[in-house]
Amino acid sequence: MDTSTTLAPIDARDRGGPRQPLLIVRNLRKHFPIRSGVLGRVSAHVRAVDGVSFTVMKGETLGIVGESGCGKSTVARLLMRLLKPDGGEHIFDGEAVGEAGGISVAEMRRQVQMVFQDSASSLNPRMPVQGSVAFGPIAFGTPRDRALAQARQLLAKVGLDPVLYGGRYPHELSGGQKQRVNVARALALDPRMVILDEAVSALDKSIEAQVLNLLQALRRELQLTYVFISHDLSVVRWISDRVMVMYLGEVVEIGPSNAIYETPKHPYTRALLASRPALDPDNRRLEAPVSGDPPSPINPPSGCRFHTRCPFAEPVCSARAPALGEGDVMAHLAACHMQDAASGHSKAVREIRH
């Protein structure tokens, strides 16, 4: 993590100072009800996010990885308050979001912006792209002319010549160009944090690298904090300072990027890493690291949710849920009984390691 190098000039909006995490989330929960029958009674819940805690320091990039249904996109929507959480604490730069005495949701949204996977559906098809970029500032009271002039500067910043592209409509741009517009639009309100939800996943590889370079350059220049959500482990490693691995609505492992990729602790993280194609025809994967699909988050398995697919599962794993534990921001934590000397798992670490 390079927070020390990005501390430079202090933002006027900064409340807590450089040591105060920009974002603290504790025990965040979102359960979606499933209604069935003629009366539409709630018959079950999708436990999309089930007790998730993490922090994001100022100037760092936190990567979130996991497979479909792990809750990573729901976390993103909760952080933007596009969804109302069912429980948990949500603290932005030391102030509770949406609570008396804290920061209002509207004010938080000025400082946190989001870029989505589908570059087309997040732009108004009937508005020239410079209008889409200027839309947020105009809504927040910036005079129209000034907002448009800023929008054109932002388009130039993301690598689109405003003379050529500013007046075009989304359908006249390629996928990579549209995603650049979305990045410009996210930056229009001068946010402190940008949530990127699979923002490069739909792009072709040769375009993906261009947009990733752009995101890194913007982060350095504007001292942004990123939450980068992706299913692509290689991309997450390249861009992230720290990485959080999710499985069925829970955090199974979190830590500095290098630690997660070099010395993964959780069997699920190891399986994810070992599932990546090798890029070397002489070194092909001979066996799949785990079998089956991720189970449904409607009725997640008891105890450790990974026990149904884990090669090391023992009775304790289905009986009790392992805790992630606590540590400082840079701690490398894994929610696995094998990491807990007192769990009773036969392969548990013998002593507590640091």
Add this chain to the structure above:
Amino acid sequence: MNASGKTGPLVEVEDLSVNFVTRESNVRAVNGVTFTMMPGEVLCVLGESGSGKSVTMRALMRLLPPKRSVITGKIRVAGEDVLAMSEAALRRMRGATVSMIFQEPMTAFDPVTRVGDQITEVIRLHRGVNQAAARQRALDLFELVRIPSAQQRLDAYPHELSGGLRQRAMIALALSCEPKLLLADEPTTALDATVQIQVLILLRRLQQELGMSVIFVTHDLGVAAEIADRVAVMYAGRVVESGPVRDVLRSPLHPYTAGLLASTVHDQPPGRDLETIPGAPPDMRNLPPGCSFAPRCSLAGDDCRTTTPPAIEAAPGRIARCLRVHAPEAALV
């Protein structure tokens, strides 16, 4: 079947072009694709969106809309001329000689019919066996593709299966008539990482056990490395490079292949910019003259913008379409 399918190539495609003609425009989706494929081979067609890889696959089975697409060139599969086939001959070929699997299995199955019944129906149609025998064959197929509790899963509707199981069921359906050639169009792209590797390993094992040929369309270099014997890289409707998978991935000849390899994120050191290919793929309605990659290529000269590069055999089995690649020894990295 033609006897030449035994020893000669299974697939011969020569100068294949596909144009989609509408009132407003003429999209030149495939522009002179040539390749051959031996029985038992796995060929990966690698390319980005719009490169013409899926259109080439659909042309092999004549699945393109006949009124709007103009197909020229030659396609021979198992010795038969696909472009000259009657509707009846096409129906016999599809499924029995060539079969196809897709990215989204939900669209390949009828959502209101049990998956077992759909497979049984195909087997009865093609094989002319009775219901009980067809059902037994469907069960065998489900076991072949390693679907757990196969008997119960035959009675499931498509939406009741998970993504991975649905993809396995589609593979079972595609293999039901023992095709000589399986066309796989990005079949693992929509799957989760831990499931993708399972399906790749399954396809590789089935290909070896059944001795069938597979053409695997993908945009993912890693997937090609896992499954291919040979690779054909497509750009703007042309095969710009082809060769054995090791050679192409280790020492690419064409600047586009080299750029694609360099820009794919794979353990590059963080904090340093990724190498990129500048610009974007061309508009297929309005292709530039000469080499289609020239506007993005760092090695391009004036000659590249006027001359369409011919296919050059730079080494045995290695072909590239680039004016900077010379036969036989010079390799450009």
